Amino acid sequence: MADDKEIRKFIKSGAPDVGDSGRFMKDLERQIDLLPVPASLAGRGKERCGDEAAAILAMAKSRKLQNGVMSAAIAVVAVAVFAVVFVILQTIPHFEEFIRTYSVYVMSGFSVVVVCSVLLSLRHISI
């Protein structure tokens, strides 16, 4: 009984010959040249998307860097302010007593100063 391989061999050996591919392709190209190039084959769509994506990534990277620098600057300022306060605390006895008595208010005021600094710095960030 004929098996699968023999069936395949029989069909392939009897398949029609499709020569003259050159003529066929020439005709097809001639017809394609008469048609407008679809956007999906124009190459512009992908290039434009690629350029736009690159621009967005570059901007995001720049913003990230800016924000990082700003955050570092604020942290340095906060540490500096804290250091100054600490030095004053150590050198001025009455001040030290004042700080100890009103520590909650001092810490709250310090936090307000830091938050205000951050918020003010955000106002200058424009998109």
Add this chain to the structure above:
Amino acid sequence: MDKEQFIRTVAQEQESLRRFLRVLCGGDSFRADDIAQEALLKAYLSFEKFQGRAKFSTWLFRIAYNCWYDSARTSSAREVVSLDEVGSDRPDDSADAAAGFQRQDLRLAVSALSEAERIVVLLFYMEDKTVKDIEAITGMPSGTVRSHLSRARKHLREYLDRLGYGRP
């Protein structure tokens, strides 16, 4: 892909596509090439619909199959469209038909199959498509494809055994 790449890719696939259509058209190369050209122009104009989920050749075959199907259903006046007549032993009037097949055995063998079996057999054995590819091309569920393939194999085996094919 751009226009030149499309043309280069199509140049690699056109032979297989035209061969498949030629058998479906009963050896009529003019009609087969007309349908092939129509299908390839449709593919060119609707390239954005090719999403890359299937192979490019599978997508081309699907378009070509649909074009042939539409042509076969609307053109009832032509002799070669009548699939029953493809199965007859009458000499074909088309000057090209005799040369369209390397062997008349193949023409007679596939003409004895049902339309669906014929299509599945040609795609599977002649064009080496997988069941999944055939499913994508014809829209038949894979179970149906396997079922047609199984029945077609049985008929072809009987036909080949009658011919004494493969016997030493």
